[in-house]
Amino acid sequence: MHEFLLPLIQKALLSAGIITDKPIQIEQPADKKFGDFSTNIALLAAKECRRNPRELAQEIIQHLTFQPDTIAKIEVAGAGFINFYLAPIFIMRSVEMVLDNGGGYGKGSMGNGKKALVEYVSANPTGPLTIGRGRGGVLGDCIANLLETQGYQVTREYYFNDAGRQMQILGESVRLRYLECCGEAIDFPATHYQGEYIGEIAETLYAEHGKELLEMMDISLFKKSAETTIFASIRQTLDRLQIRHDSFFNEHKLYTAEDGDYSANQKVINALREKDFIVEYDGATWFQTTRLGQEKDKVLIKSSGEPSYRLPDIAYHITKFERGFDMMVNVFGADHIDEYPDVLEALKILGYNTERINIAINQFVTTTVDGQTIKMSTRKGNADLLDDLIDDVGADATRLFFIMRGKDSHLNFDVDLAKKQSKENPVFYLHYAHARICSLLRMGIQETGFDPTSSKEHQLLRLLSSPAEVQLGFALLNFPDMVKTSLRMLEPQKMVEYLHSLAELFHRFYQECPILKAEADICKARLFLSAATRQILRNGFRILGVSAPESM
RNA sequence: GCCCUUGUAGCUCAGUGGAUAGAGCAACAGUUUCCUAAACUGUAGGUCGGCGGUUCGAGUCUGCCCGAGGGCACCA
Numbered sequence: 001m002h003e004f005l006l007p008l009i010q011k012a013l014l015s016a017g018i019i020t021d022k023p024i025q026i027e028q029p030a031d032k033k034f035g036d037f038s039t040n041i042a043l044l045a046a047k048e049c050r051r052n053p054r055e056l057a058q059e060i061i062q063h064l065t066f067q068p069d070t071i072a073k074i075e076v077a078g079a080g081f082i083n084f085y086l087a088p089i090f091i092m093r094s095v096e097m098v099l100d101n102g103g104g105y106g107k108g109s110m111g112n113g114k115k116a117l118v119e120y121v122s123a124n125p126t127g128p129l130t131i132g133r134g135r136g137g138v139l140g141d142c143i144a145n146l147l148e149t150q151g152y153q154v155t156r157e158y159y160f161n162d163a164g165r166q167m168q169i170l171g172e173s174v175r176l177r178y179l180e181c182c183g184e185a186i187d188f189p190a191t192h193y194q195g196e197y198i199g200e201i202a203e204t205l206y207a208e209h210g211k212e213l214l215e216m217m218d219i220s221l222f223k224k225s226a227e228t229t230i231f232a233s234i235r236q237t238l239d240r241l242q243i244r245h246d247s248f249f250n251e252h253k254l255y256t257a258e259d260g261d262y263s264a265n266q267k268v269i270n271a272l273r274e275k276d277f278i279v280e281y282d283g284a285t286w287f288q289t290t291r292l293g294q295e296k297d298k299v300l301i302k303s304s305g306e307p308s309y310r311l312p313d314i315a316y317h318i319t320k321f322e323r324g325f326d327m328m329v330n331v332f333g334a335d336h337i338d339e340y341p342d343v344l345e346a347l348k349i350l351g352y353n354t355e356r357i358n359i360a361i362n363q364f365v366t367t368t369v370d371g372q373t374i375k376m377s378t379r380k381g382n383a384d385l386l387d388d389l390i391d392d393v394g395a396d397a398t399r400l401f402f403i404m405r406g407k408d409s410h411l412n413f414d415v416d417l418a419k420k421q422s423k424e425n426p427v428f429y430l431h432y433a434h435a436r437i438c439s440l441l442r443m444g445i446q447e448t449g450f451d452p453t454s455s456k457e458h459q460l461l462r463l464l465s466s467p468a469e470v471q472l473g474f475a476l477l478n479f480p481d482m483v484k485t486s487l488r489m490l491e492p493q494k495m496v497e498y499l500h501s502l503a504e505l506f507h508r509f510y511q512e513c514p515i516l517k518a519e520a521d522i523c524k525a526r527l528f529l530s531a532a533t534r535q536i537l538r539n540g541f542r543i544l545g546v547s548a549p550e551s552m
Numbered sequence: 553g554c555c556c557u558u559g560u561a562g563c564u565c566a567g568u569g570g571a572u573a574g575a576g577c578a579a580c581a582g583u584u585u586c587c588u589a590a591a592c593u594g595u596a597g598g599u600c601g602g603c604g605g606u607u608c609g610a611g612u613c614u615g616c617c618c619g620a621g622g623g624c625a626c627c628a
Contacts, residue, residue: 030567030574040570043609053608078571079609124628166628284626295554302626309628334622337556363557364621405565408557410621412564417577422590424577432590443587489568497566500576504592511583511592552590 001094001477002026004070005037005084012063013041018056020045028478035075035083036474042080053080088470089462095473096458098532106480106539110487111152111327117320118144120331121238121245122159125230126170127195129237132333134386135362135411138402138545140331141243142492143360145543149483152327156244159316161251162227164309169193171223177202178222182211197233201226237387241395242545254315255307264315265307268346269300275349289342298342313339314346321352329358329490337361360490362407368414393418396546397427403492403544426500427546430537433503435552437534440515444527447516452524452531460525468509469529475502479536483543492544499540506533 009024022044029038042057049056057076064074073085098105120140123133140156147154161167173192177199180186205213205225213221238244254264262270269285272278277288283303287310290297300311320328330340344354366373367389390398397418404426405411423429445451464470478498486494515526541548 025568027568029571031571034571038571043570046608081571126628161628164628282626286626299626304626306626308626313628334557336623336628338623339628361557366621409565410558414564417564426576428590429576432588436588436591440587447587485568493566497575504576507591508593510587511589514586516587552588 001037001086002481005039008064008066009039009041009060009082011065012060013045016059016063018045018049018060020049029083034077034081035073036086037084039082039084040080042076042082046080056080057082086474088465091470091473091477092461092464093459094477095461095529095532098476098479098535099452099458099528102535103539103542105535106149106483108150108480108484110150110484111147114152114326115155115324116144116147116152116327116329117155117157117323117325118147118329118331119157119159120144121234121243123234124161124164124166125227125234126166127193127230128197129234129386131365131367131384131386131389131413134241134389134398135365135402136331136333137238137243138241138399139360139362139407139492140329141241141545142403142495142543143329143331143487143490145545146483146487146492146495147327147329149543150487155246155325157247157249158245159249159251161312163252163255165306167223167227168219170198170226171219173198174201174205174222174226175216175219178205178213181206182214184214197230198226201229204229233387237390240387240390241399249316249319251312251316254312254319264319265311268311268315268318268350271350272300272346277346277349287342287346289345292345310339310342313343317343317347317357318350318352321347321356325356327356327358329360331360331362334361334363358490360407363410365402365411365413368412368416370416373412389413389415396431397425399545400427400430400496404496406491406493426496430499430503430541430546431549432552433506434534434537434541434548435550436510437506437530437537438550440510440530441527441534444516444523448520448523450524450527452527455524455528457524458528460521461528463521463525464529466513468505468512469526472502472505472509472529472533475505476532476536479539486543495540495543499537499544502533502536502540506530 005026006024009026013020013024020041022041024039024041025044026037026039029035042060043053045051046053046056054076057080060082061074061076069087070090071084072087075083075085077083101107118140120143121129121133121137123129129137144154144156169192173188176186176188176192180188180199181202205222257263257266269278272287277291278300279286279288279297284299285301286297287300288297298310299308301307317328332340340359344357347354347357367384386398392415393401401413401418402411417425418427419425421428423432441452461473464473475498482495482498486492509529513526515530516523518526538548
């Protein structure tokens with residue numbers, strides 16, 4: 001609808017001779033008595049024009065020209081707001097587009113073929129996925145879906161490292177458990193991986209090899225075995241949530257030189273050295289961030305000669321630019337919050353446009369079971385496994401609960417609520433609206449032989465004018481704007497809220513307006529409206545990665 | 553001690569410098585001869601953590617204080 005109003009206002013400003021560099025903001029007032037849409041442009045422009053806002057608003061209104069039957073009323077209100085009331089007939093006419101476009105309704109061309117990269121999950125294969133990772137995974141997946149609806153060519157990437165120190169410890173942990181299987185007495189250090197899965201991997205090795213690995217001091221076989229098993233389990237868990245990646249980027253690539261060339265890591269050092277941001281002391285190589293006003297320099301190469309995580313991170317981001325991505329989104333958990341500023345600083349120094357990088361940070365998750373809040377802690381056994389949560393509440397509830405709060409909010413995952421089969425549970429409420437429409441349409445075909453999904457008599461929608469119908473129709477038209485808002489804010493939560501309110505409006509319509517019992521044309525019109533609602537629910541569910549049950 | 557996020561109704565949370573601060577759930581009171589009552593309607597519920605500042609206007613920006621979560625490694 002913004003596409004409809006924005007040009008109208010722009011033209012009015014132009015013909016009224018009002019010049020302002022303030023952006024035209026169109027919002028939907030919380031209270032319907034202030035119209036369907038409203039703009040505060042007169043308030044914003046008043047200051048620079050040195051005019052009274054209300055007078056200015058009045059003048060803008062006089063220069064607004066539009067087709068009859070589109071806008072029912074325009075008024076100046078409050079301090080100088082301009083409020084628009086759409087004509088019901090215009091709303092219902094517009095709903096026809098939902099049916100005409102079907103699954104394509106809500107798609108946009110913001111991306112226009114541009115290449116986008118979304119990096120998410122990116123857990124190293126040291127253990128099964130935790131609930132906290134799940135939130136980021138779902139968030140990233142939804143953001144990727146949103147980008148796709150806007151015409152971006154999206155790559156979903158998983159960045160991992162199977163070479164570092166943590167992986168060494170992992171291999172060592174498996175070896176120790178293996179020795180245990182062989183009946184050796186061992187001392188298992190607290191610094192090693194405590195989870196039960198380590199023992200399971202060791203047992204598998206014991207079953208395959210017996211005691212023949214007993215004397216093997218090289219841990220690479222143990223490490224490899226652990227990595228393969230754990231990665232398989234991670235991917236299986238992600239698969240249960242419909243989270244998929246197109247690309248798995250192994251950090252190790254950045255360490256190795258190709259054809260006598262420098263490694264990607266070394267190139268970063270060279271380039272930063274050229275910019276005079278590299279210093280060496282204490283046996284290590286440092287990124288001189290003190291020159292940027294920070295308290296301490298940051299280590300890039302440890303005195304052991306190994307790069308610290310920061311160096312490959314910078315090199316990795318450079319590959320994103322080199323691979324030609326116009327837009328990049330990194331989804332991180334709150335524990336990585338201190339990681340990215342240094343990376344961005346380095347990229348800026350090296351001349352990359354860091355405005356193309358968007359950081360989406362999600363706060364942590366606590367779960368509530370039987371009214372008891374359980375705090376999540378990483379690296380402490382396996383009390384917070386994502387798999388267990390999916391077993392408990394199902395994939396749809398897991399996904400939806402992760403994104404139904406803003407990513408900045410410290411999510412409280414109420415496991416009992418997620419399992420409830422009633423409207424208290426938002427998953428259920430959304431599913432029910434969809435299933436109810438499916439049932440209604442089935443019944444409609446049975447009783448009247450009319451199928452709104454194959455009929456083209458969409459213009460019958462114009463017969464509808466009751467408040468419940470018009471409000472539902474209006475909500476449907478907001479879908480494209482909601483998609484854009486969700487993407488702009490990198491916040492799928494907006495979509496969840498929108499769909500919830502849509503479901504609510506449908507239930508009210510269903511309650512107030514008899515459908516199959518109505519006069520033939522009205523019946524058809526209402527079935528069209530129902531079909532359009534179902535279409536939007538489906539389009540929204542697809543973005544959120546939630547199923548659309550046909551019956552319940 | 554420093555940095556990031558956060559504090560809004562009983563609970564879980566929206567709120568993009570603008571109008572009398574909203575929603576869902578819970579609570580209370582109603583609605584089914586009728587397409588799924590797995591639903592709908594209505595009522596009540598607030599010192600926007602606290603104290604200052606910026607301005608025509610602050611829940612929103614800013615300073616300090618208090619509470620919560622996270623981070624402050626030659627771990628990732």
